[in-house]
Amino acid sequence: MKSRLAAAFAALLIGASVVAPAMAQEQERQQPQQQQQRNADEPAVTRGSASRASPARPRRERAPAAPTPEQILTAAQAQMALTTTGCQVSEAKLLGKTATDTTVYEVACGTAPGYIVETKTPPEALSCIILAHSADVARAADPTATPAQCTLAANTDIQKFLRQYAKDAGVACTVDQAKLRGQSNDGAVVYEIGCSDGPGFWIKQQGATWTKTPCIQVLAERGTCEFTTTAENAASVKTLLAGSEAASCNVTEARLMGQNANGVFYEAKCDSADGVIARLNAENVVQQIYPCATAQQIGGGCKLTTAPAAAAAPAGGRP
Secondary structure (H helix, E strand, O other), X not given: OEOOHHHHOHHHHHHHHOOOOOHHHHHHHHHHHHHHHHHHHOOOOOOOOOOOOOOOOOOOOOOOOOOOHHHHHHHHHHHHOOOOOOOOOOEEEEEEEOOOOOEEEEEEEOOEEEEEEEXXXXXXXXXXXXXXXXXXXXXXXXXXXOOOOOXXXXXXXXXXXXXXXXXXXXXXXXXXXXEEEEEOOOOOEEEEEEEOOEEEEEEEXXXXXXXXXXXXXXXXXXXXXXXXXXXXXXXXXXXXXXXOOOOOOOEEEEEEEEEEOOEEEEXXXXXXXXXXXXXXXXXXXXXXXXXXXXXXXXXXXXXXOOOOOOOOOOOOOOO
């Protein structure tokens, strides 16, 4: 799993960083140059002339009227319709123009996350969730940074959108924390979900399908979960051992070892007792318990429980 969002979305961030305040201001900057040209074209007045010409009063060019909110909404809707986001634009704000003369809008998408969209060919839309993540990264590196991000009220509650993503992915816990993690090797954006009542998950969306990965599996695959504690993973495995011969194990630490055709294997470290390796079937029902003392041949043996010291050889040597 790699965090490659910065490279993937750098183009739009660069474009958004050079947005001009407004199109009307661009014309105001051009007026002094236009005035100088008109002054150069006016005939000079000869000193002492009997008939002095009255100074020509400069004629002001009327700046084009700023677009109305309705026009901005219509233009933004037309741009988003050309993207694959599926956004149904409910609100839009004109941010201005870039140095390459493209126009940039921020749009809200009803109850879904909004975007900043640039009028390239085709239009380039960047999720407000990704912009918020990039802004957090930028400010962590430089507290004085002012990165581009969404400001419409409908787009600012990023946690609300992530809680909905968790629900869409089938995470049934009470979500108390969530964040964007990065991009997977298949190009999907990955989010971490933290739960107030148990271990969390990584979730990702591919097309219309969401998948979720328990944090204990994320750790087994050498990932990290910031919102899930060792105790939460241990409690989860303790629940799996209920009804088995290892039910009395007070699990203080646990890990997912892997799986094969025979089932899924977990190691559980027990408080004041020998640890165990448990083999479960596809329905998470325990099929067999292996004490750590005799489980050296199961997936390399226990790693969380200290192996017992070898028994001393009897006096006089072994038979």
